[in-house]
Amino acid sequence: MAVNLHDAADLRAVPGVRIASAPAGIKQNLRDDLALFEFCPGTQIAGVYTQSHFAAAPVQLARQRQSTSRSWVVNSGNANAATGAPGLEDAHAVCRQVARLLDISEVQVQPFSTGVIGERLPVAQINGALEKAAAGLNEDGWLSAARAIMTTDTVVKGYSLQCELDGETITLTGIAKGSGMIKPDMATMLAYVACDAHVTYEAAQHLVSDAAMQSFNRITVDGDTSTNDCFMFAATGCADHQVINGREHPNYFVLLRALIELSRLLAQAIVRDGEGATKFVTICVRGGRSSDDCLSVAYTIAESPLVKTALFAGDANWGRFCMAIGRAPVPGLNPDKVQLFLDDVQVAEGGLMASDYTDARGSAVLAQDEFVITIDLGLGVSSETLWTTDLSYEYVRINAEYRS
Amino acid sequence: MAVNLHDAADLRAVPGVRIASAPAGIKQNLRDDLALFEFCPGTQIAGVYTQSHFAAAPVQLARQRQSTSRSWVVNSGNANAATGAPGLEDAHAVCRQVARLLDISEVQVQPFSTGVIGERLPVAQINGALEKAAAGLNEDGWLSAARAIMTTDTVVKGYSLQCELDGETITLTGIAKGSGMIKPDMATMLAYVACDAHVTYEAAQHLVSDAAMQSFNRITVDGDTSTNDCFMFAATGCADHQVINGREHPNYFVLLRALIELSRLLAQAIVRDGEGATKFVTICVRGGRSSDDCLSVAYTIAESPLVKTALFAGDANWGRFCMAIGRAPVPGLNPDKVQLFLDDVQVAEGGLMASDYTDARGSAVLAQDEFVITIDLGLGVSSETLWTTDLSYEYVRINAEYRS
Numbered sequence: 001m002a003v004n005l006h007d008a009a010d011l012r013a014v015p016g017v018r019i020a021s022a023p024a025g026i027k028q029n030l031r032d033d034l035a036l037f038e039f040c041p042g043t044q045i046a047g048v049y050t051q052s053h054f055a056a057a058p059v060q061l062a063r064q065r066q067s068t069s070r071s072w073v074v075n076s077g078n079a080n081a082a083t084g085a086p087g088l089e090d091a092h093a094v095c096r097q098v099a100r101l102l103d104i105s106e107v108q109v110q111p112f113s114t115g116v117i118g119e120r121l122p123v124a125q126i127n128g129a130l131e132k133a134a135a136g137l138n139e140d141g142w143l144s145a146a147r148a149i150m151t152t153d154t155v156v157k158g159y160s161l162q163c164e165l166d167g168e169t170i171t172l173t174g175i176a177k178g179s180g181m182i183k184p185d186m187a188t189m190l191a192y193v194a195c196d197a198h199v200t201y202e203a204a205q206h207l208v209s210d211a212a213m214q215s216f217n218r219i220t221v222d223g224d225t226s227t228n229d230c231f232m233f234a235a236t237g238c239a240d241h242q243v244i245n246g247r248e249h250p251n252y253f254v255l256l257r258a259l260i261e262l263s264r265l266l267a268q269a270i271v272r273d274g275e276g277a278t279k280f281v282t283i284c285v286r287g288g289r290s291s292d293d294c295l296s297v298a299y300t301i302a303e304s305p306l307v308k309t310a311l312f313a314g315d316a317n318w319g320r321f322c323m324a325i326g327r328a329p330v331p332g333l334n335p336d337k338v339q340l341f342l343d344d345v346q347v348a349e350g351g352l353m354a355s356d357y358t359d360a361r362g363s364a365v366l367a368q369d370e371f372v373i374t375i376d377l378g379l380g381v382s383s384e385t386l387w388t389t390d391l392s393y394e395y396v397r398i399n400a401e402y403r404s
Numbered sequence: 405m406a407v408n409l410h411d412a413a414d415l416r417a418v419p420g421v422r423i424a425s426a427p428a429g430i431k432q433n434l435r436d437d438l439a440l441f442e443f444c445p446g447t448q449i450a451g452v453y454t455q456s457h458f459a460a461a462p463v464q465l466a467r468q469r470q471s472t473s474r475s476w477v478v479n480s481g482n483a484n485a486a487t488g489a490p491g492l493e494d495a496h497a498v499c500r501q502v503a504r505l506l507d508i509s510e511v512q513v514q515p516f517s518t519g520v521i522g523e524r525l526p527v528a529q530i531n532g533a534l535e536k537a538a539a540g541l542n543e544d545g546w547l548s549a550a551r552a553i554m555t556t557d558t559v560v561k562g563y564s565l566q567c568e569l570d571g572e573t574i575t576l577t578g579i580a581k582g583s584g585m586i587k588p589d590m591a592t593m594l595a596y597v598a599c600d601a602h603v604t605y606e607a608a609q610h611l612v613s614d615a616a617m618q619s620f621n622r623i624t625v626d627g628d629t630s631t632n633d634c635f636m637f638a639a640t641g642c643a644d645h646q647v648i649n650g651r652e653h654p655n656y657f658v659l660l661r662a663l664i665e666l667s668r669l670l671a672q673a674i675v676r677d678g679e680g681a682t683k684f685v686t687i688c689v690r691g692g693r694s695s696d697d698c699l700s701v702a703y704t705i706a707e708s709p710l711v712k713t714a715l716f717a718g719d720a721n722w723g724r725f726c727m728a729i730g731r732a733p734v735p736g737l738n739p740d741k742v743q744l745f746l747d748d749v750q751v752a753e754g755g756l757m758a759s760d761y762t763d764a765r766g767s768a769v770l771a772q773d774e775f776v777i778t779i780d781l782g783l784g785v786s787s788e789t790l791w792t793t794d795l796s797y798e799y800v801r802i803n804a805e806y807r808s
Contacts, residue, residue: 053737054730054755082726082739084756117723118757181710181727222709225731227723305626305709305795306585309803319521319631322486323585326458327629333457335486351458352488353522391709393797399713 003280003369003389005272008158011142012171015196016040016236019141021148024129026077026115026122034126035145036133037072037192038102043236045069045110046204048212050229056081057088058111059228061095067201070108072192072232073098075126076149076177077115081227090121097127101134114177114190114228115151146175149190152398153179157269163258165251166241170197172258176266180275180399182221183303191216191231191266197255198237199244206247208233210256215263218386221274222395223303233259271387276395279311281388282372287337289380293330297375298386300328308391316362318347325375337378343371407684407773407793409676412562415546416575419600420444420640423545425552428533430481430519430526438530439549440537441476441596442506447640449473449514450608452616454633460485461492462515463632465499471605474512476596476636477502479530480553480581481519485631494525501531505538518581518594518632519555550579553594556802557583561673567662569655570645574601576662580670584679584803586625587707595620595635595670601659602641603648610651612637614660619667622790625678626799627707637663675791680799683715685792686776691741693784697734701779702790704732712795720766722751729779741782747775 017039021032039045049055049063057080062069073094080087095109102109113121146158158175174193199207208231216231237243244251272280283302288294301307304324310317321340325333335351342365346354365371421443425436443449453459453467461484466473477498484491499513506513517525550562562579578597603611612635620635641647648655676684687706692698705711708728714721725744729737739755746769750758769775 050730052727052730053732053734054726054739079723082723082752082756084740084754087756117726183731224708224710224727227727227730304628305799306628306803309800312800313804315804319483319486322458322521323456323628323631326456326631327587328457330457335458336488348486350488352486352491391800393800395709396713396716396795396797396800399710400717400719 002155002273003277005155005269007156008143008146011158011173012160013139014171014173014194014236015238016043017194017234018137018139019145020133020136020138021141021144022129022133024075024126026075026125032144032148033076034129034133035074035148036098036130036137038137039070039234040236040238043070043234044199044201044204045232045234046208047230047232048208050226052225052227054082054227056113056228057083057091058113059230060088061091062110062112062230065107065110068107069110070104071098071102072110072112074112074149074190076151078113078119078121079115079117079228080113080121081117083118083120086120090123093123094126097130101130112190112230114149117227142173142175149177151177152275153177153273155273157266157273159262159265161258161262163254165197165239165254168239168241170195170239172262174262174266176270178270179273180221181224181226182219182270182274183223183225193259193262194234194236196238197235197244198239198241199235203244203246203252204233204235207256207259211259211263214260215267219267219271220299220302220386220388221271268387271389274389275398276392277389278369278392279390280370281311281390282385283388284372284374284383284385285377286374286383287376287378287380288382291382291384293377293379294382294384296330297325297328297377298384300324301373302386302388305391311366311390312392314363314366316342316347316359316366318353332379333377339376339378341374342366406559406677407681409559409673411560412547412550415562415577416564417543418575418577418598418640419642420447421598421638422541422543423549424537424540424542425545425548426533426537428479428530430479430529436548436552437480438533438537439478439552440502440534440541442541443474443638444640444642447474447638448603448605448608449636449638450612451634451636452612454630456629456631458486458631460517460632461487461495462517463634464492465495466514466516466634469511469514472511473514474508475502475506476514476516478516478553478594480555482517482523482525483519483521483632484517484525485521487522487524490524494527497527498530501534505534516594516634518553521631546577546579553581555581556679557581557677559677561670561677563666563669565662565666567658569601569643569658572643572645574599574643576666578666578670580674582674583677584625585628585630586623586674586678587627587629597663597666598638598640600642601639601648602643602645603639607648607650607656608637608639611660611663615663615667618664619671623671623675624703624706624790624792625675672791675793678793679802680796681793682796683794684774685715685794686789687792688776688778688787688789689781690778690787691781691783692786695786695788697781697783698786698788700734701729701732701781702788704728705777706790706792709795715770716794716796718767718770720746720751720763720770722757736783737781743780743782745778746770
């Protein structure tokens with residue numbers, strides 16, 4: 001059902017990163033549901049984490065240990081969220097096992113979980129499977145890790161790309177999972193990106209935050225924010241170039257551009273594999289007085305059930321767009337200045353239907369499985385873009401049947 | 405499909421109010437789609453109107469003419485919204501015809517429309533049908549008017565009740581329409597309430613605003629706010645009691661209590677007839693530091709697609725509730741203090757599953773077609789209640805097939 005998305009295939013190894021996965025039987029099936037990452041000494045790690053008040057136990061630990069981290073351990077099938085003090089102890093127990101196996105200290109291990117909320121983690125099973133995983137660590141484990149972290153995903157999500165810093169080729173590889181409960185708030189479901197660039201800890205944090213704002217923080221499937229969202233970035237420093245020590249460094253934007261490109265591919269892959277998605281929709285709002293103006297309108301449209309069902313039906317329904325724009329909290333919005341385009345077809349100008357617009361032209365755009373909705377607010381010069389899906393019967397079926 | 409709701413039957417006449425309906429053929433069918441209300445001289449009229457930036461042409465006129473109003477003209481089938489200056493002229497033309505027929509001035513006519521957005525009103529058809537309606541005005545027209553204003557409604561919505569002021573029996577009768585695009589913002593889809601109480605213009609405005617805050621402004625079906633929402637209140641003054649001249653008058657709260665009771669019945673009828681609804685759900689959030697705290701959490705739950713699909717499935721899914729509570733914008737929310745109840749079954753305490761909770765007990769509550777979800781935030785003493793529905797396949801079908 002994913003929109004123009006295929007399983008990841010060739011993922012490049014990143015010097016300094018070893019990975020393994022293993023089956024822990026968390027949901028009683030035999031597939032790999034555990035991934036382990038080990039980074040070489042000197043790696044800088046940064047992340048952005050869910051802003052949910054109910055941030056899961058592993059997220060609380062991962063956030064604390066960012067500056068000391070040398071390892072990630074990720075399980076699917078159980079989110080270890082809303083599990084209180086016992087859940088926190090479970091996360092500690094898993095980290096202790098990783099520390100023992102990799103001969104590092106516990107604060108060098110960041111834990112991550114995704115799956116059902118509110119149930120205890122099967123720690124003994126996980127710790128058993130970790131023995132096997134630790135023995136199998138290797139540089140080519142990205143693809144199997146991408147598979148191990150999936151939940152309702154139907155497609156394995158991962159990309160690699162390269163950029164050049166001081167004549168040195170840098171490799172970036174990233175994997176992600178996520179399909180529903182997707183409106184990341186400062187981060188996304190789960191995404192892991194590593195590269196062999198040489199950056200300081202502060203620069204790593206800037207890079208991951210800046211990239212999140214233009215990728216994972218610009219997607220929504222259903223407006224629901226997970227308790228476990230994390231977007232993690234590791235820079236091993238194995239490449240030989242001048243260290244990037246902050247936003248002012250001339251190579252900062254070279255690396256950021258590559259990181260944004262990779263992060264957008266991963267974020268868009270999550271939307272393409274959105275629960276029940278039949279359309280991949282880009283919403284571009286321009287002419288706002290501020291980024292907030294544009295995001296208010298874009299999210300109101302992207303999360304309106306009436307707009308989403310119209311997109312599913314391929315109904316170029318100007319009425320539902322102006323309903324959604326009309327309720328967006330944008331002070332001073334003036335309907336008489338609003339324009340709407342579906343790809344390059346102008347649907348509305350001056351707040352009402354364009355004189356040469358016909359339903360046939362609008363419907364032809366929406367009959368495609370990918371298109372761009374552009375709204376011009378006519379108030380200023382800001383613009384924002386985000387990516388979303390339609391709302392189909394299949395979304396209801398998946399979520400009426402699956403316990404998240 | 406409506407949840408425990410039946411067509412209105414006996415609606416009491418209100419002294420001073422004459423009503424008629426007629427078929428104008430706006431959507432090419434033969435049912436009545438036009439309602440006309442005429443009020444006796446001295447009637448005080450007040451309303452609350454949509455806050456949408458795209459407030460429809462009739463809403464703009466109705467808002468201006470509140471203090472001079474003596475008549476309401478309502479059509480279904482076409483919302484006359486997002487129609488710009490031509491739409492405004494159409495609304496004027498209909499009002500002029502009503503003024504001519506009732507021998508009043510145009511500023512004494514308030515127009516209302518509901519139906520498809522973005523299309524021109526068929527003024528000639530409407531004005532023709534108004535001739536017939538004006539000739540048939542009578543005190544017993546409430547039920548046929550309730551039928552004439554329906555769009556995707558499946559049930560005719562109307563109630564009457566009485567209260568006593570200074571020993572005099574006062575009659576309140578109200579009708580409403582609405583089923584989807586329901587998250588009224590200061591008002592609801594369309595609701596009309598009249599009574600024969602004697603109140604000043606200022607008191608009428610306080611009454612309708614105070615009642616809206618405890619009825620129409622506490623419901624949501626899909627979080628989508630219409631361009632045409634209006635909740636109108638008329639007090640004809642035909643009853644013989646001391647005039648109610650403000651919030652301080654001893655009878656103000658007697659009348660307000662009756663108006664709130666009637667408005668809640670109408671508002672809840674809209675939710676019970678919500679598009680695709682299979683459950684009628686009351687969400688009560690208590691223990692907030694402010695009304696805003698409570699409403700943030702209540703609306704986040706009521707509008708979360710993941711919670712709504714779990715309600716449809718009858719899945720007592722603590723994970724999805726804490727996901728939604730976790731993303732609500734409540735400063736200082738502490739998961740360790742949160743409690744959740746389904747009717748009287750405690751699901752969670754201290755932010756995690758209650759020790760004696762079992763899925764069987766939670767599922768038994770959700771198997772009913774009506775139940776109460778109570779969340780205690782443990783932060784303060786405020787509380788708020790709202791009413792909503794689940795999200796079913798039928799919601800998607802209705803909105804993928806109907807053009808609103």
